[in-house]
Amino acid sequence: MVVGVSMIGAGYWGRNLLRNLQAADEVSLLSLCDTDEGKARRLLGEYSTVPVCGSIDAVLEDSRVDAVVIATPVATHCDLALAAIEAGKHVLVEKPLAASASDGAKMVQAAKDNGVVLMVDHTFCYAPAVRRLAAMVRGGELGEIQYIDSVRTNLGIVQPDVDVLWDLGPHDLSILEAVLPPDVRPAAVSAVVSTPSHLGRPASVHMSVRLSNGAIAHAYESWLSPVKSRRMVIGGSRRIAVWNDVDPVQPLVVYDRGVDPAGPDTGAPASYRSGDAVSLALPGDEPLHTMIGEFVDAIAHGCNPRTDGEAGLRVLRQLEAASVSHASDGGFVTLAAGEGDQW
Ligand SMILES: NC(=O)c1ccc[n+]([C@@H]2O[C@H](COP(=O)([O-])OP(=O)(O)OC[C@H]3O[C@@H](n4cnc5c(N)ncnc54)[C@H](O)[C@@H]3O)[C@@H](O)[C@H]2O)c1
Known part of the structure; x- marks a missing residue:
């Protein structure tokens, strides 16, 4: 199975995730989203055909997108992840999972309710x-x-x-x-x-x-x-x-x-x-290559990722x-x- 992925956040860490997503055979990178669209375009480089967008709304409307990978500032994790989860998308979010344990708990519950994978990038x-x-x-x-x-x-x-x-x-x-x-x-x-x-x-x-x-x-x-x-x-x-x-x-x-x-x-x-x-x-x-492999396995085969939403929530507490x-x-x-x- 090839998983259609949109990457949200084209900053310092997004760059590393993007490189690994592009290198993963089981991933089709469908778009790169950043509120600063110019930054996203520059990160992809002039020869890339991957489309860029400035809001997650466009990503969530795209039925080819199975999953989003979120590497934006911590304060934005919960809202972006909840929007994606509620649109039926699997979510891999940067550490820390959220800015508070109560936000993290909402994300874990929403993922359960919507039957999607929620994973956190605890890289190490x-x-x-x-x-x-x-x-x-x-x-x-x-x-x-x-x-x-x-x-x-x-x-x-x-x-x-x-x-x-x-x-x-x-x-x-x-x-x-x-x-x-x-x-x-x-x-x-x-x-x-x-x-x-x-x-x-x-x-x-x-x-x-x-x-x-x-x-x-x-x-x-x-x-x-x-x-x-x-x-x-x-x-x-x-x-x-x-x-x-x-x-x-x-x-x-x-x-x-x-x-x-x-x-x-x-x-x-x-x-x-x-x-x-x-x-x-x-x-x-x-490590990011291995982690993305586990995210794909969780989506495609229902495997339990070692850094799931619950693991992220324990760290928040x-x-x-x-x-x-x-x-x-x-x-x-x-x-x-x-x-x-x-x-
Ligand atoms: N796993 C690691 O080792 C590691 C290392 C560094 C950072 N991080 C994590 O990565 C995340 C991002 O950190 P960073 O250093 O890359 O930050 P950054 O500021 O360099 O990049 C964040 C990007 O998100 C964009 N953005 C902000 N709000 C957005 C929104 N609503 N929609 C779309 N794009 C939006 C910004 O324009 C910016 O380009 C943080 O959660 C941080 O903790 C993880």
């Missing part, structure tokens, strides 16, 4: 490193998870309508969901932020997620760092995995090193294990809890039953 869930980490964690290779530590910083694009937590937080929270074992779930979230007065919104955040097994996952996310860092450490009782997404040579290294219980008669509080460090080979698959935390004293906000549930 499709990254080969995350798939490998999930297999290692869930296969017990790392042992019991003791901590997770992520740093996601650079001189990031200051978003017009969200703060750094809602911009970068979906990445870390969705990666957590992808890698944690089924019996470990987020139980509470806290956040503290730094808000430069000239930006008027949080631009650096320290977010902690207390996990149901007592471990802590922490993410430091910032738009203000001159150094680009995309590093996650997953500390297990047997091994520690370090994923450095900006290292093209050794992006994923597993250390057989750690702190073990000391023998009974040593009198020491702990003993140190210093074994091998193994650099893992990863396939070069582009955790972001809202983190926002409540940083608006008060930065203490932990307990997730209500279901909010951190993952599977």
Whole structure:
């Protein structure tokens, strides 16, 4: 089956989605929609025959369009997605799913009511490193998870309508969901932020997620760092995995090193294990290509995409809890039953 797709939003991230949609055999790109039609035309290039339009209304009237892919500012996600869903179109929307959990819940319900696929682009869930980490964690290779530590910083694009937590937080929270074992779930979230007065919104955040097994996952996310860092450490009782997404040579290294219980008669509080460090080979698959493949499979074969609307909604609930935390004293906000549930 070839799925007729219209792309909405020809900006920074839309460019990447467009390239992958154009390259996908199972996709027929029928139009590119942006309120700035000139920008859409320039993105397609002068030799493209793909039509451009300035409003989603034209897309929704086109019966050849089975699905829309939305890469517009966050504040517009809910209205655009609901319009598409109600017109019977399948929807793939950029992260975060919506600007609030209540909007996200409306989108999930509307997709159910209209029998269409709703999926969110939690891009990193499709990254080969995350798939490998999930297999290692869930296969017990790392042992019991003791901590997770992520740093996601650079001189990031200051978003017009969200703060750094809602911009970068979906990445870390969705990666957590992808890698944690089924019996470990987020139980509470806290956040503290730094808000430069000239930006008027949080631009650096320290977010902690207390996990149901007592471990802590922490993410430091910032738009203000001159150094680009995309590093996650997953500390297990047997091994520690370090994923450095900006290292093209050794992006994923597993250390057989750690702190073990000391023998009974040593009198020491702990003993140190210093074994091998193994650099893992990863396939070069582009995450957006894999994600678009899952979107098409969900439409054509009813397969359940790993980042469906419900997954997007769980992330929104955790972001809202983190926002409540940083608006008060930065203490932990307990997730209500279901909010951190993952599977
Ligand atoms: N998955 C990722 O790693 C990743 C990375 C960057 C951005 N994003 C997400 O992509 C989305 C867009 O971000 P961006 O940086 O590309 O923004 P952008 O501002 O560069 O592009 C947004 C585009 O949407 C257009 N637009 C706005 N309202 C519209 C409407 N109602 N109908 C049609 N077009 C409209 C704008 O004219 C603009 O061209 C955001 O949700 C952002 O969080 C995801």
